[in-house]
Amino acid sequence: MENILDYPNPLKRRASTRLLCGEYSFRRDGGEWEKINVPYCPESELSGVGYKDFIPLCYYRCGFTIDESAENKRTILHFGAVNYYAEAYVNGNYVGSHKGGYTPFEFDITDYVKRGENELSVRVRTGDLSNSARGKQSYKKQSFGCFYTRVTGIWQPVWLETVPENRVRDFYFRPDVKNSSVNVELLTTGKGRYRVRVLFDGREVGCASGEIAYRTTFEIKLSEVRLWREGEGNLYDVVIEYEGDEVRSYFGLRETRYDGMEYTLNGKPIFQRFVMDQGYYTGGVYTPRSVMEFAADVERGKALGFNGVRLHQKLSDPRLLYVCDKAGYMAWGEYPSWGIDYSSLDHLGQFLAEWEEAVRRDFNHPSIITWCPLNEVWGAWEEPDKLGDGRFAATVYDFTKRVDETRPCVDVSGGVHGEKTDLFDFHSYEKTEDLQKYLTRLDEADELEVPLLYCSQSDARYRGGQPVSFSECGGIALADSFDSEETGEINRGAVLSESGWGYGKREREGDEFVDRYEKIITLVQSAKKLSGFCYTQLYDVEQEVNGFYRADRTDKLTEAQKLRIREINLKRV
Structure with missing residues (x-):
């Protein structure tokens, strides 16, 4: 039986997929060759390298074989993600390059391979730390505040496919x-005949066939209707056949939109109870030891009473999104936009190129119900008074809607908002008295006044009746012990110590933590004009100790305390 998680991209599965993961030779510029375990980044322990300092330039080498099955076919080399600028060589021949640390790319290497042994070489340069999308990767030597271990080079799978001369390109x-x-919408190389079969639980429920010349569109009627719902991940399997090429995929039958101030899934109002997941894994940084860790994190969130996840400041692995698809677990699709200088448009073109690759990669995931291209564009970390150019967010919003008209898009999570957005969104880690004022003003006066939500140089303001989401809240620090006194604030309401940080008073006892959680979430659930919330966060990330679980996913809370969290979350169902 096919194990979908064996494929680097569950949405595009070919029988010819062959992983090129495992032992490579690796060298930092100026260093010696050593062994590395791909796809783990060299900063991680699981890579076998564990080098934490900056790596401006590095090199990879590995061998691979080509056998008779590739005769009269094209050989395609795929990379899931390489941070940041990658140049690939096969048998010493340059085959292509890619810029952007989070999105997939591929090269046709047919003309450069030979029967038998071959060599792949990859040269990687890091991005400009002053102006490139890097998410939460630290721009200092060590992790600090809400910035964590860097990720250099290959951090998602590498694989080969052999395909016919004419092949399915995208859909x-x-x-x-x-x-x-x-x-x-079907895209191919060349011309020919196609057939697309749709199945549910092994039964064919729809089919279409015809001629195609590079691109065509068509509708398939479904004889069985199984909606993709909250907590019920009904997926239709799809088999696409074209001139000897066969690709397997899936989709969910669902409609995601806002109706007035309510979020609706298939026309049914649903209050979004989300938890933040930053996609960090003990030992592997961005990459888990096993793909089963994806499913375990989704189950942890569901057990706590959440119905979705905000995948924060990282383009998550497609296999995690498959788990969300299968579980009926909603998600916001976000890009790691931190690191960009929003005060100018110098990096806008590169950002749009990366963001389009991200949206197209994840377009068919039913779990992604909202696009979130940008996060907190109110100023640079070291220059908080540096104002962003409002045209940046407005252009990204317009661009997103051109690429995907089927989903809502929040222009910026947290602020500052531009002129266009499908929903207003804010963050607040301040005292509950302040939060009470914001929510009361929203309910009673239809006004949204939260610090850092608007740009002083723009007239963009919340207009009564627009949907509102509260996508960052809580962040309560919980640790067994704190080895030092508080040493100051690193952000609004965020308190730092040598042993970790979180928002507000740090808690050592689980019951006190749950009491504070209840106070915040009960207040949020009582707000009539919120469409949902997202709590920070599912698990600790390095020095940020505000998760329900530790970074290694061991329990901080007892079973009784976790049950209380679940009961609190489900009060507004």
Whole structure:
């Protein structure tokens, strides 16, 4: 039986997929060759290197074989993600390059391989630390505040596929709940005949076939309607056949939108109870020891009563999104936009190029219900008074809606908002008295006044009746012990000590933590005009100790305390 998690991208599965992971030779510029375990970054312990300092330039080498099965076919080399600028060589021949640390890319290496042994070499340069999308990767030598271990080089799988001369290039599914159908956009190399079969639980429930010349669109009526719902990840399997090429995929039949101030899934109002997941894994940094850790984190969130996840400042592994798809677990699709200088448009083109690759990679995941391209663009970390250019967010929003018209898009999570957005979104880690004022003003006066939400140089303001989401809250520090006194604030309401940090008073006891959680979430749930919230966060990340679980996913809370969290979350269901 096919194990979908064996494939680097569950949405695009070919039988010819062959992983090129495992032992490579690795060298930092100026260093000696050593062994590295790909796809773990060299900063991680699981890579076998564990070098934590800056790595401006590095090199990879590995051998691979080509056998008779590749005869009269094209050989495609895939990279899941390489941070940041990668140049690939096969048998000493340059085959292509890619810029951007989080998105996939591929090269046709047919003309450079030979029967038998071959060598892949990759040269990687890091991005400009002053102006490139890097998310929460530290720009200082060590982790600090809410910046963590850097990720250099290859950090997602590398693999080969052998395909016919004419092959499926891409495809996009646009489910139509009202008409019990799915609209398909199919892209190919060359011309020929296609057939697309849709199955549910092994039964064929729809089919289309015809001629294609590079691109076509068509509708497939579904004889069985199984909606993708909250907590019920009904997935239709898809088999695409084209001129000897076969790709397996899936989609969910669902509609995601806002109706007035309410979020609706398939027309049903749903209050979003989200938890933040920053995608860090003990020993592997961005990459887990096993893909089963993805499913374990989703189950942890569901057990605590959350119905979705904000995948924060990282483009998450497609296999994690498959787990969310299968579980009916909603998600915001976010890009690691921190690191960009928003005060100018100098990096806008590169950001849009990366963001388009991200949206197209994840377009068919039903779990992604909202796009979130930017986070907290109110100023640079070292220059908090440096104002962002409002045109940046406005352009990114417009661009997102052109690439994907099927999902809501929040222009910026937290602020400062631009002129265009499908929902207003704010963050607050301040005292509950302040939060009470913000929410009361929203409910009673239809006004949203939260610090850092608006740009002083722009007229963009919340307009009554727009949807509102509270996508960062809580962040209560919980640790067994704190080895020092508080040493100061690192952000609004965030308190730092040598042993870790979180927001507000640090807690050592689980019951006190749950009491504070209840106070915050009960207040949030009582707000009539919120469409949902996101709590910071599911698990600790390095020095940030405000998770329900430790960084290694061991328990901080007792089973009784976790049950209380679940009961609190489910009060507004």
